[in-house]
Amino acid sequence: MLLPREAANAGQIIRLVVLWFAIMYVFDATDAAITFTPGHIYSTYTFNENGGDPGFRNIIEYDATGTVLGSLVIPSLIPGGDELNGLAFGPDGFLYAVVQSSTPGFRVLVFGQLGGCS
């Protein structure tokens, strides 16, 4: 039988392990820079709870085989308020991503290539 302090420690360890796996599962990648590369796949995630988790504010890049190449938290998004939704590349080569937040309405962010503008 565990002493109260040991039980507390064990509970803390379990919580840390659960948190670690939760982080691993949600984040998927280091927060490295991403690029626009033909054939690569990009993803976002939301849970409609405006939790502000970095996993709801990042874009992940994969190669065509599905290997994660990097992810990037969009700095301008507000933790606890903004979450990325659907995304699409325009024929102009820019990436368009919808942001929903805790305030009414939504935004569409436009990202360009290095040095690009729109």
Added chain:
Amino acid sequence: MDSSGAVHNTYTNSSVYFGSKKIAVDPQYIYVAGGNDLVRFTVGSLNSGVLIYSSRDGSGEMSDVKILPNGHLFVASRFQIDEITNTGTVVRTVASRTGNDLVNIKGIEYDPVINKLFVADLGSLDGTRTLFRLNASTGAIETVAFFFYPTDLFLTESRNLVVGARFDTPRVYNENLAFVRTIGTAQRMFVTQYRPAPAPTRAAVADFNSDGHPDYVLQNANTRQTAIWYLNNNAFIGSAYGPTLVSGWWLRGLADFNRDSHSDYALFAPNTNQTAVWYLSGPTFIGSAYGPTPPSGWELVGTADFNGDHYPDYVLYNAGTRQTAVWYMNNNVHVGGGYGPTLPRGWNLIGTADFNRDGHPDYAVVYSSTGETAIGYLSGLTLIGGASGPTIPSSWTLAATADFNGDGHADYVLYNASTRQTAIWYLNNNVYAGSAYGPTPPVGWSLAAQ
């Protein structure tokens, strides 16, 4: 995106729209589906969002939007998929809840090549089907598969489906809905792929044998050898080898630069931005000279006489700004010029020819992803009007413009890169007036100049 994730533009809409949102973008508009509604923005106008459509199935849920090649939209609400115009007018209902299926639609994708509509659904009522392939004309369900809580679909360039999911890693399925692979290691709901618009295909056509009919210049992709195919209208009547291009240089125009009544090659080196003229007598190389070097960001895309001095001029294009410019030339020497019109987003300049017979060359432009064409009428360098041209069918590209049947109106040269088949579309100004197949280059040879 740059490495900092800097945002270059932000479109805003302050209306209340609940739920996840999907987005689709074409050269003119941005469509956002979410809540009960579909909102349309005009590209470049940040506060232009207007409500153009709301779900019609009583669910109060709009789940996805996809743009069709004809500019119409497929829009999905919870129980129903409609085809609408880009102003929101309903064209037809494509599919709707059928018994236990299509009970909570979350995403759609469309493949115009096989006319199939793919649907991500939260699940049939018996819990065995969440992915559907439908006949896009009839709405009939053809194939089904199961993947828990799919939320988004995207058709890749290899024509597989990437499926995002709320509680699982994204997956790839083929168009028969057979599982191919997983994507990454974590659940991700929204997916897309970077598929930049292909570089425009421009062919080189000019009259090399002075018979009044334009001829084809072919190029061997491996050896860089060129060849002239002499044509009488659309009919092959003979051929001759031309010079072999130097590595790093590309043929960007054909015109008589030294006014010896023979067409010459205008060449461009993308790595250095240098230009050159190769002088020909018929198909025979007789000399060369460097031309002026466009500034960084600009490229040589064509030649035509814009200032009426009977010397061909350079047509330049800046892909970053979509601005065009013309450099007036005296043989290979730059003697002046100015800016031409800026092309709309997604459109490519393919040819310069006098379509309205006013004595001034005009621009023929194409929107490659739909095949739509248009003529920009110019007076000198000034855009004075525009008109839609015929739409090029899928698998074909608009490759060049010239008057093949001698009626005084420029015609379209079409090219099918897969089969190497060529065709002439005869035009009366901007109006389609007939067509004929042209000759097909042999294996290894291409009509494309770049």
